[in-house]
Amino acid sequence: MDAFLGILRVTLTEGFIYAVLALGVYITYSILDFPDLSVDGTVPLGAVVTGVLILHGVNPWLCCLISFACGALAGSVTGLLNVKLKIRPLLCGILVMTSLISINLLIVKTGTRVEGPNGLTDGVTVANFFTDPTIFSTAPTTLIPKSVQIAGSAFQLRTIVLVLIIALIVKYLLDWYLTTRSGMLLRAAGSNAQYVTMLARNPGVSRIIGLALGNGLAALAGSVIAQQKGSADLQMGTGMVVLGLASVIVGLSIFRKVRFLRPTSKVVLGALVYKACLTIAMTLGLPTELLNFLMAALLTVALVATHALNRKKGGEAL
Amino acid sequence: MIQLQDIVKRFHAGTPDETTLFDHFNFSVERGQFVSIVGSNGSGKTTLLNLLCGSLPVDEGKILFDGRDITHMREHRRAAFIGRVFQDPQKGSCADLTILENMALADCKRGRYGLTPAVSRRRIEYYRTLLERCGMGLEDRLRVQVGSLSGGQRQALALVIANMTDIDLLILDEHTAALDPKSSERIMQLTDRFVREKGVTTLMVTHNLRFAVEYGNRLVMMHEGKCIFDRTGEEKAQLQVGDLLSLFNEISIECGN
Numbered sequence: 001m002d003a004f005l006g007i008l009r010v011t012l013t014e015g016f017i018y019a020v021l022a023l024g025v026y027i028t029y030s031i032l033d034f035p036d037l038s039v040d041g042t043v044p045l046g047a048v049v050t051g052v053l054i055l056h057g058v059n060p061w062l063c064c065l066i067s068f069a070c071g072a073l074a075g076s077v078t079g080l081l082n083v084k085l086k087i088r089p090l091l092c093g094i095l096v097m098t099s100l101i102s103i104n105l106l107i108v109k110t111g112t113r114v115e116g117p118n119g120l121t122d123g124v125t126v127a128n129f130f131t132d133p134t135i136f137s138t139a140p141t142t143l144i145p146k147s148v149q150i151a152g153s154a155f156q157l158r159t160i161v162l163v164l165i166i167a168l169i170v171k172y173l174l175d176w177y178l179t180t181r182s183g184m185l186l187r188a189a190g191s192n193a194q195y196v197t198m199l200a201r202n203p204g205v206s207r208i209i210g211l212a213l214g215n216g217l218a219a220l221a222g223s224v225i226a227q228q229k230g231s232a233d234l235q236m237g238t239g240m241v242v243l244g245l246a247s248v249i250v251g252l253s254i255f256r257k258v259r260f261l262r263p264t265s266k267v268v269l270g271a272l273v274y275k276a277c278l279t280i281a282m283t284l285g286l287p288t289e290l291l292n293f294l295m296a297a298l299l300t301v302a303l304v305a306t307h308a309l310n311r312k313k314g315g316e317a318l
Numbered sequence: 319m320i321q322l323q324d325i326v327k328r329f330h331a332g333t334p335d336e337t338t339l340f341d342h343f344n345f346s347v348e349r350g351q352f353v354s355i356v357g358s359n360g361s362g363k364t365t366l367l368n369l370l371c372g373s374l375p376v377d378e379g380k381i382l383f384d385g386r387d388i389t390h391m392r393e394h395r396r397a398a399f400i401g402r403v404f405q406d407p408q409k410g411s412c413a414d415l416t417i418l419e420n421m422a423l424a425d426c427k428r429g430r431y432g433l434t435p436a437v438s439r440r441r442i443e444y445y446r447t448l449l450e451r452c453g454m455g456l457e458d459r460l461r462v463q464v465g466s467l468s469g470g471q472r473q474a475l476a477l478v479i480a481n482m483t484d485i486d487l488l489i490l491d492e493h494t495a496a497l498d499p500k501s502s503e504r505i506m507q508l509t510d511r512f513v514r515e516k517g518v519t520t521l522m523v524t525h526n527l528r529f530a531v532e533y534g535n536r537l538v539m540m541h542e543g544k545c546i547f548d549r550t551g552e553e554k555a556q557l558q559v560g561d562l563l564s565l566f567n568e569i570s571i572e573c574g575n
Binding site: 177179180181182183184185187188190191192194195196197198199200201202203 | 392393394395397398401402404408409410411412413414415419422423424426427429430431432433434435436437480
């Protein structure tokens with residue numbers, strides 16, 4: 001029972017946070033058809049921005065918004081590289097991701113400098129803020145009971161409820177946006193750029209907006225992850241592209257026949273399913289070193305399965 | 319209304335394959351004309367349309383629209399007053415969106431693409447009446463994804479969409495070529511109705527000589543980047559498909575085929 005509750009807790013907590021990232025990847029990968037690697041850099045960007053700001057006493061909710069804005073800025077750089085300089089999508093992602101390694105390091109090192117007797121001392125590469133207030137420890141989150149007793153053991157309720165609420169807010173906002181004129185133009189830009197041109201609009205602008213939104217959400221996810229852990233470092237970016245893509249692909253292919261679910265809901269569920277697989281494997285004793293390997297392997301399985309399903313139906317690959 | 323002045327267009331410039339398609343080409347269209355353009359492959363028909371719409375840049379020369387120089391205007395800016403239907407039925411609408419969403423999106427063309435809801439319930443009746451005139455039953459399938467429609471239905475939708483906002487020029491780029499005979503007949507009749515009702519200036523490239531003869535009030539034949547035949551009004555009305563065919567044959571003989 002304890003093991004089961006453990007799996008459930010980790011799956012729900014991390015699954016809902018990664019759902020925010022997956023929704024971002026859904027915008028770039030599924031809607032815009034743009035394989036965007038910059039999320040490997042924008043997730044830790046959101047984390048270190050949040051970490052440094054919290055250390056400087058900024059309101060944690062405001063930190064989420066600022067992280068989103070920073071991610072959106074980085075995403076629009078990816079978009080500008082593609083639209084204005086005509087660089088291929090994959091290369092744009094690589095360029096932004098690589099330069100973010102330096103930028104993130106710069107942010108965290110500058111942000112953790114402390115004034116000592118001999119002037120400023122150099123900063124560190126990890127921003128720890130275990131005791132500072134985060135969105136998990138300030139109002140209005142504190143209204144949620146911290147834990148409940150289930151079958152004799154304590155279950156961390158507050159964290160799960162908060163990340164659930166965040167994931168749902170992001171999902172519904174995205175659903176709403178996609179029905180607005182701007183959002184529908186974004187959908188059109190992904191599936192038929194010529195059509196957008198005929199509507200007297202520049203499809204490049206839509207693409208930049210989409211990349212900004214996608215990376216904004218990735219950075220928001222990074223911000224929430226950091227606040228949940230109480231620290232932010234640069235390593236957490238590794239594997240984020242795969243995680244996001246896998247959630248999108250798993251979600252959209254497992255629930256492909258479920259007509260009453262919107263694609264965004266499928267993506268959220270996909271993040272939960274994918275996280276559950278990883279958590280179960282870890283609980284069964286998979287060494288931590290193999291986590292990234294397993295993430296890639298699971299994505300491969302999902303891709304092959306989707307392909308096989310599509311071939312039967314004569315559809316296209318995801 | 320449209321004037322192309324001394325247009326030069328080269329392909330593969332600076333390579334051994336360099337070809338000059340248009341060499342100081344001049345062409346003009348009066349307001350209200352419905353021009354059918356015929357010609358063999360490579361004669362420059364589609365390139366002419368692409369230059370007009372801004373999909374391709376000109377190397378030299380000027381394009382005037384109502385006296386305004388639009389030579390360097392971007393393609394999407396020109397689309398504000400040019401409507402276009404392509405040969406490929408998939409290009410004229412968005413497969414992942416429903417008919418209703420496609421029409422709603424096109425309906426905003428004049429306005430802003432901001433954060434207001436794209437689909438307005440008050441406009442649905444209007445969309446329905448527009449679709450009813452196509453006679454394809456599309457008005458009852460507003461919530462169907464466009465990707466599941468047939469080529470003829472999609473081309474009809476593309477025509478409606480291109481004509482939804484007031485445009486000054488309608489460009490038809492072999493828009494019936496990918497359809498079966500019955501559908502292409504239907505789309506052509508629909509096109510004629512739209513053009514007559516709105517009186518919009520129209521350029522239609524076609525390989526169907528009968529359509530070129532039966533519809534429109536001006537006929538142009540192009541060959542190797544030149545207009546070699548141009549008839550308007552009464553002269554055009556008396557043209558027969560046979561006349562065009564023999565003209566085609568003459569050209570082929572000259573070319574040594």
